[in-house]
Amino acid sequence: MSDREDFLVGEFPFVPKQERALIKRNALLESGHTLFISRGYEQTTAKEIAAHAGVATGTFYRYFSDKRQLLMSLLEDKLDKLLPPEPSWLSGDPQSLLASLLVAHNKRLNELGLHRVLPELALKDSELAEILGAARRKIHARILSSLKQASEKGLTWRDLDLDTVSWAIMVLVENSQEKEARTGKLADYQEISKVICRMVFPPEVLSHLRNIADSNGLKC
Template sequence: MAERDERHLVGAFPSIPKQIRAQQKRLALLESGRSLFIEKGYEQTTAKDIASYAGVATGTFYRYFSDKRQLLLALLEDKMEKLMPPVPNWMHRNPEQLLASLLENYNNSLEAIGIHRVLPELLPKDPELSEVMLEARKSLHRRIYNGLKSAKDEGLTWGDLDLDTVAWTIILMVENSPEKAKQSGSTLEYDEMAKVICRLVFPPQIMEKLYISKSEDKR
């Protein structure tokens, strides 16, 4: 199946503001919707609530968005890339350190956006959006797979690795790391997570070389 552009879900907006003041109102509605979806949940939030929170009339909401779903999809469209786990660079001279930094930045960004908390409520009821998210994850999988393939071609990974399985395993580990921390009552240890993932990818002799490189970098 060809990759789909998630913008088809948004549809045509009632109005695209050109004046700065109108753009500011639209941005205020987007931020209002984001805050309320996170605080109250998608189903419990109405267009009237969003407009009131943004300090505008309900009619102003419908000037820019056909309904709250369109507003949410506009938010997701803008943040889709940031909602997906990072793609590691396995060819980096210190992939473990780089991956730990990527994971920390990703989770900090995810928490700052917050909109991912709405998805578990919405996806089971919205097949179209579910398919778009699935396509985004498949695209992410291909990018991670291709990186692993390049590393394997260079003789850096385990020779018998099933790269397809490893790529999905990495995605699932990263996606579920916040829930793991929540259930265990501990903070996310990005260095430890990166270490586990790199042990999954690299055999001991390669990791030994990487640790040597890391030690040399600190001198």
């Protein structure tokens, strides 16, 4: 955990060591996880988290100073998993590889579930917003770096503004989750990958990269 993430979590009122106390703390974490996802952060109270976990409200405050600290504990070391994956452009068929990455990313998000809570909290939590912003800039820099490598090899459109394209890729990926939540329909990551790759590569380059991937058994 980075120093900034440690700052977000803060100092716990009490850190349990005995098994019985650890079980209670874990029950509160699981309860908070369930209620934050089902009700939203603002609509969930510490009292409700405690009741759902089958413990007294006082027990909640024995382990956590407030519901924010509990949420940050759930997010500890997981912020990077909530952000868009870094595409690989040079090690196979870009479209198939990117689609596979997006499917795996979507699976991770749904398993964790907390990506639905972050936008709500970040609007009111400047420290969290700063951490998320820094993490997004880091992912953007990595995507931009990989695009530059592809561009240096003459694979991308010549007139691309790579910085803008890098941000566009992030927006497309991030909005796919929001679209799923609003429509109830699963995102088509093959189509999203197709749009992104057509934005980056001329058709003849994509075809060439696919042929190389097929001949080397690197389709996905």
